[in-house]
Amino acid sequence: MNDLFLRACRGEAVERLPVWLMRQAGRYLPEYRAVREKADFLTLCRTPELAAEVTLQPVRILGVDAAILFADILLPLEAMGAELQFVKGDGPSFPNPVRTREDVARLRDPDVDETLGYVFDAMRLVRRELEGRIPVIGFGGTPWTLAAYLVEGGGSKHFDKLLAWSYADPEGLGVLLDRIADVSIAYLNRQVDAGAQALQLFDTWGGLLDLDRWRALALPPLRKIVQGIAGRVPLIYYVNGGGHLLEGMKELPVDVLSVDWRQPLSRVRQVVGSRTLQGNFDPAALLGPIPGIERRARQVIEEGRGGGHIMNLGHGILPMTPVENAKAFVNAVQSTPAPPLPA
Amino acid sequence: MNDLFLRACRGEAVERLPVWLMRQAGRYLPEYRAVREKADFLTLCRTPELAAEVTLQPVRILGVDAAILFADILLPLEAMGAELQFVKGDGPSFPNPVRTREDVARLRDPDVDETLGYVFDAMRLVRRELEGRIPVIGFGGTPWTLAAYLVEGGGSKHFDKLLAWSYADPEGLGVLLDRIADVSIAYLNRQVDAGAQALQLFDTWGGLLDLDRWRALALPPLRKIVQGIAGRVPLIYYVNGGGHLLEGMKELPVDVLSVDWRQPLSRVRQVVGSRTLQGNFDPAALLGPIPGIERRARQVIEEGRGGGHIMNLGHGILPMTPVENAKAFVNAVQSTPAPPLPA
Numbered sequence: 001m002n003d004l005f006l007r008a009c010r011g012e013a014v015e016r017l018p019v020w021l022m023r024q025a026g027r028y029l030p031e032y033r034a035v036r037e038k039a040d041f042l043t044l045c046r047t048p049e050l051a052a053e054v055t056l057q058p059v060r061i062l063g064v065d066a067a068i069l070f071a072d073i074l075l076p077l078e079a080m081g082a083e084l085q086f087v088k089g090d091g092p093s094f095p096n097p098v099r100t101r102e103d104v105a106r107l108r109d110p111d112v113d114e115t116l117g118y119v120f121d122a123m124r125l126v127r128r129e130l131e132g133r134i135p136v137i138g139f140g141g142t143p144w145t146l147a148a149y150l151v152e153g154g155g156s157k158h159f160d161k162l163l164a165w166s167y168a169d170p171e172g173l174g175v176l177l178d179r180i181a182d183v184s185i186a187y188l189n190r191q192v193d194a195g196a197q198a199l200q201l202f203d204t205w206g207g208l209l210d211l212d213r214w215r216a217l218a219l220p221p222l223r224k225i226v227q228g229i230a231g232r233v234p235l236i237y238y239v240n241g242g243g244h245l246l247e248g249m250k251e252l253p254v255d256v257l258s259v260d261w262r263q264p265l266s267r268v269r270q271v272v273g274s275r276t277l278q279g280n281f282d283p284a285a286l287l288g289p290i291p292g293i294e295r296r297a298r299q300v301i302e303e304g305r306g307g308g309h310i311m312n313l314g315h316g317i318l319p320m321t322p323v324e325n326a327k328a329f330v331n332a333v334q335s336t337p338a339p340p341l342p343a
Numbered sequence: 344m345n346d347l348f349l350r351a352c353r354g355e356a357v358e359r360l361p362v363w364l365m366r367q368a369g370r371y372l373p374e375y376r377a378v379r380e381k382a383d384f385l386t387l388c389r390t391p392e393l394a395a396e397v398t399l400q401p402v403r404i405l406g407v408d409a410a411i412l413f414a415d416i417l418l419p420l421e422a423m424g425a426e427l428q429f430v431k432g433d434g435p436s437f438p439n440p441v442r443t444r445e446d447v448a449r450l451r452d453p454d455v456d457e458t459l460g461y462v463f464d465a466m467r468l469v470r471r472e473l474e475g476r477i478p479v480i481g482f483g484g485t486p487w488t489l490a491a492y493l494v495e496g497g498g499s500k501h502f503d504k505l506l507a508w509s510y511a512d513p514e515g516l517g518v519l520l521d522r523i524a525d526v527s528i529a530y531l532n533r534q535v536d537a538g539a540q541a542l543q544l545f546d547t548w549g550g551l552l553d554l555d556r557w558r559a560l561a562l563p564p565l566r567k568i569v570q571g572i573a574g575r576v577p578l579i580y581y582v583n584g585g586g587h588l589l590e591g592m593k594e595l596p597v598d599v600l601s602v603d604w605r606q607p608l609s610r611v612r613q614v615v616g617s618r619t620l621q622g623n624f625d626p627a628a629l630l631g632p633i634p635g636i637e638r639r640a641r642q643v644i645e646e647g648r649g650g651g652h653i654m655n656l657g658h659g660i661l662p663m664t665p666v667e668n669a670k671a672f673v674n675a676v677q678s679t680p681a682p683p684l685p686a
Contacts, residue, residue: 158627158658158661160627160630160661160662160663161663163625163627163630164627164630164631164663166627167627167628167630167631167632167635168630168631168632207584207605209605210604210605210606210607210625211606211607241550241584243586243587244586244605244606244610261553262550262552262553262587263553263554263587264553264554267587282506282553284501284503284506284507284509284510285510287503287506287507287510287511288507288510288511289510289511292510315501318501318503319503320503320504320507
C-alpha cells in the first residue's frame with residue numbers, strides 16, 4: 001500500500017512527496033467527458049457506479065497518490081431542502097435562496113443516510129476497487145462557503161447578498177452556518193464510516209473575509225466540525241485567496257493547511273511553522289511547456305521545506321489542461337526526493 | 344478650494360482625511376440609473392455631456408473630496424482596434440480576442456485625440472463645472488488588467504487563456520503589455536492636459552499573479568507608464584486581492600498605494616512604510632446599519648495611522664448600496680480629525 005499521503009498528513013517522514021490534484025476527476029480528462037456525455041452533473045453525483053468510475057480515472061491515468069471521491073460540495077444543502085440545479089455553462093443555482101432567519105427555519109435537518117446515501121455508496125465502491133492501493137479522501141465545503149452559494153442563489157461576482165447579511169444580522173447568518181456545520185458533521189462522519197481515510201474542507205470563499213471577520217463568522221462552525229470529526233481521520237483545510245488569513249488558519253486544529261498559489265510555501269511556513277502544508281503549484285503553470293512544469297514542481301518542493309508537504313495545485317486543475325502536462329507534473333514530483341523534515 | 348485630496352497624495356498633513364469612493368458614479372445612485380435609461384453604457388462613455396453629468400452626481404449628492412472622471416478602463420483597447428461590446432448583464436466582451444503575436448501585430452497605435460477625444464472633452468467639462476472646488480482624477484487600467492480582458496475576450500472566472508499565454512510565451516504577451524503601456528502613456532497624458540489633477544491605475548487582476556510573476560509580467564509596463572507620466576500629477580496604483588504583492592508595490596515609484604479591504608492598513612504599513620495609502624473600507628460594510636458604518640470608518644482611520652491616507656473603499660461601491668449609507672460613510676470620515684503624521 002502507498003501510504004505516503006497519510007504519512008505526510010501526520011507529519012511523518014516520506015521518501016518523496018505524495019501528490020494529487022484538486023479536481024483531478026474533471027473535464028480536462030477525455031474519459032471524464034465521455035461519462036458526462038451519458039449523464040448530467042447531478043446524475044453523475046447521484047449514481048455511485050459513475051461517481052466511483054470518475055473518481056478512479058485519474059488514479060489510473062495520472063498515477064496520483066490519493067483518490068478524492070467525486071461529489072459536489074453543495075449536495076448537503078440539497079439534503080437540507082434547498083432545491084439545487086446545475087445549468088449547463090452557468091454552474092450551480094438555488095432557485096430559492098436562503099436570506100432570512102425565516103428561510104433558515106424552513107431548512108430540514110436531514111437524515112444523511114436517506115438523503116446522501118449515494119455518496120457513501122460511491123465511497124464504498126471506490127475503496128473496494130482500490131483494494132487499499134492508495135488512500136481515498138472524502139470532503140465537504142465549509143459552512144461559510146456553502147452559505148455563500150445558498151444565500152446568493154448560486155455563484156456570484158461579489159457575494160453581496162451574503163456580505164450584506166453578514167453585516168446586517170451576523171447572528172442570524174450564524175444560525176445558518178451552525179446548522180450547516182451540524183449537517184456537515186453527520187455527512188463527513190458517514191463518509192469516514194464508508195471508508196474515507198482523510199477529509200478535506202473546501203473554503204472557496206473564505207478569502208472574501210478579513211481576518212477579524214473570518215474569525216467571527218467562518219471559524220466557529222469550522223471548529224465545531226473539527227470537534228465533530230474528533231480526530232477519526234486527518235483533516236485538511238483549504239482556502240482560496242486566504243493569504244491574509246494564515247494566522248487564523250494556524251489556530252485551527254487541523255492536520256494539513258492547503259493554500260493557493262499566490263504566495264511561496266516558504267512564506268506560508270513563516271506564519272504557520274512546521275504544520276503539513278498542501279499545494280501550491282499554480283494550476284495555470286500546467287498550461288505551459290513541460291520543462292517549465294518540471295522545473296516549477298521542483299521549486300515548489302524546495303519552497304515547502306521545513307515540515308510535512310503534500311504536493312497539489314493551489315486551485316482546481318483548469319479544464320483546458322493537457323493531460324500529458326498533468327502527467328508530467330505528477331511524474332516530476334514522484335521522481336524528486338522529499339527534503340528532510342526539521343530535526 | 345478643497346485640496347485635501349491632493350495634499351494627502353503628496354503626503355502632506357491634513358486636518359481630516361479626504362474621502363471618495365471607487366465607482367462613486369454608478370448604479371447605486373438613482374440619478375445615475377436615470378441617465379442610463381436614456382443611454383447605453385458605451386454611449387454614456389462617449390458623450391462628454393453625459394459622462395460629465397454622472398461624474399458630478401456623487402460630488403453633489405455625497406459631497407466627496409475628489410471627482411473621478413466617468414469612463415471605462417477598456418476604451419483604449421477599442422482605440423487600438425479591438426471591437427468592444429457591453430452586453431446587458433454580462434459585462435464587457437471583445438468578440439475578437441487577442442491571443443497570438445499575430446493578433447498583437449494587427450492592433451493599431453491610435454492617435455488618442457482622434458479615438459478617445461470624447462474622454463478629454465468630458466474631463467474639460469468636469470473641470471469647468473467644478474471651478475476648482477475639488478480635484479478631478481483621471482484613470483486607466485494597468486496593461487496586465489487590460490490584457491486580461493482582451494485575451495479572454497471579456498471577464499472570466501479563471502483567466503485561463505491569459506495565464507496559459509503567460510506561461511507558454513511570456514515574451515509574446517510582453518509585446519502586448521508593452522504596446523498597451525505606450526497607448527496608456529499617451530491616453531493618460533492627454534487626460535492631464537485636459538485637466539486631470541491625479542491619475543489612478545486600476546489593476547483589477549494583478550492579484551492573479553504571485554509576486555515573482557507580477558514582477559516579471561505586470562511591473563515592467565507599469566514602470567514604463569510611471570516614467571511616461573514623469574511626475575506631472577500624483578499617481579495612485581490600485582490592486583485588488585494584492586495582499587501578497589505589497590513588497591513589489593512598495594518598489595513602484597507612485598505617490599499612493601490603494602489596497603483592498605482584506606488586510607488592515609496597519610498591516611499594509613508594516614510592509615510599505617509611511618507611503619500614502621488609499622482605502623480600505625469594506626464596500627460590503629456599507630450594506631449594514633449606519634452606526635456600524637460610522638464605527639468602522641473611524642476604525643479604518645485609526646488603522647491608517649503612520650502616513651498619508653486617502654479614505655476610500657477597498658473595491659468599487661456595490662450596486663445595492665443604499666445612498667444614505669454612502670452618505671453616512673462620507674460624513675463619518677469628514678467629521679473625524681486625521682491622525683497626526685509621523686514626526
